[in-house]
Amino acid sequence: MATILDGKALSKDLKIALADKVRESGLSPKLAVVFDPKNDGSRLYVGMKQRAAAKVGIATEDIAVADDVTTEAVLKIVADLNADPSVTGILVQAPLPEAVNDQQVFSAIAPEKDVDGLGAFNQGMLFGDQPGEYAVAATPQGVMTMLKHYDIDPYGKKAVVVGRSQLFGRPMAALLNNANATVTLAHRYTPREMLLDSLKDADIVVVGVGIANFITGDQIKDGAVLVDVGMNVVDGKATGDIEFASAEKKASFITPVPGGVGPMTIATLLENTFAAALNQEKNQ
Ligand SMILES: Nc1nc2c(c(=O)[nH]1)N[C@@H](CN(C=O)c1ccc(C(=O)N[C@@H](CCC(=O)O)C(=O)O)cc1)CN2
Numbered sequence: 139m140a141t142i143l144d145g146k147a148l149s150k151d152l153k154i155a156l157a158d159k160v161r162e163s164g165l166s167p168k169l170a171v172v173f174d175p176k177n178d179g180s181r182l183y184v185g186m187k188q189r190a191a192a193k194v195g196i197a198t199e200d201i202a203v204a205d206d207v208t209t210e211a212v213l214k215i216v217a218d219l220n221a222d223p224s225v226t227g228i229l230v231q232a233p234l235p236e237a238v239n240d241q242q243v244f245s246a247i248a249p250e251k252d253v254d255g256l257g258a259f260n261q262g263m264l265f266g267d268q269p270g271e272y273a274v275a276a277t278p279q280g281v282m283t284m285l286k287h288y289d290i291d292p293y294g295k296k297a298v299v300v301g302r303s304q305l306f307g308r309p310m311a312a313l314l315n316n317a318n319a320t321v322t323l324a325h326r327y328t329p330r331e332m333l334l335d336s337l338k339d340a341d342i343v344v345v346g347v348g349i350a351n352f353i354t355g356d357q358i359k360d361g362a363v364l365v366d367v368g369m370n371v372v373d374g375k376a377t378g379d380i381e382f383a384s385a386e387k388k389a390s391f392i393t394p395v396p397g398g399v400g401p402m403t404i405a406t407l408l409e410n411t412f413a414a415a416l417n418q419e420k421n422q
Pocket residue numbers: 183186229230231232233254276277305369376395396397398399400401402403404
């Protein structure tokens with residue numbers, strides 16, 4: 139039976155430690171959150187982020203955009219936030235309304251305020267293995283923190299990342315590559331047989347495709363580490379992309395859904411926000 143990678147418990151500890159650091163720093167970090175209030179998921183996640191930020195001493199400012207907002211209008215909002223010295227971090231909750239080019243907006247955020255690490259500059263630094271002071275996307279960074287906490291070292295391992303979104307798969311593959319794993323990045327155009335072939339000898343599998351129970355226990359190697367980034371609703375219940383019941387019998391470690399990667403995403407965003415405020419203070 140696998141050990142559970144308990145993101146809920148770990149994120150709680152990280153937030154307690156972060157609250158102390160924020161208090162001791164004497165800084166007043168402020169996170170501006172640009173989001174689409176008509177999107178149910180965004181409303182839920184932004185609410186969770188605001189409540190968690192308040193608990194660790196990070197202020198938030200919400201900027202709800204209208205249904206018919208244009209890319210240009212959101213770029214103007216971001217430019218104003220970039221220029222506002224009271225705002226130390228900017229988060230654009232994806233997805234924005236359909237007409238908006240999310241990636242263009244992410245890349246307009248000043249790199250030192252890009253606490254979600256989704257802009258081209260921050261992603262470029264990550265891909266060059268030199269993130270330094272520039273934040274890395276919260277979901278994959280949270281996965282790496284969780285692996286480290288449980289002493290799982292990707293060095294020399296075979297890792298398969300399933301899903302190549304800007305939010306998760308691409309930065310996840312880069313982080314595992316930077317940590318010296320040999321990485322396969324599979325996606326919707328990877329033939330099923332090719333994916334199954336990669337999975338059967340993978341030491342670490344990280345999945346985020348948004349299809350409930352997409353990976354099952356019979357497809358993975360005995361003792362594999364399984365990380366589930368999926369968040370689907372089946373019969374009213376949060377369900378991951380990995381079929382937990384069959385996979386936990388074969389894996390050495392596995393993340394649950396809920397309670398795995400999701401809470402780590404939020405804790406990591408808050409850590410990135412505090413680090414950005416510290417760096418801005420240091421560099422001014
Ligand atoms: N700008 C961004 N947009 C989006 C991101 C992101 O990291 N940056 N990620 C996702 C959603 N997301 C954060 O924004 C997120 C998803 C899920 C959770 C979470 O804690 N989930 C809970 C379960 C909640 C439930 O029961 O419904 C869990 O896994 O335990 C946190 C954050 C999309 N957009």
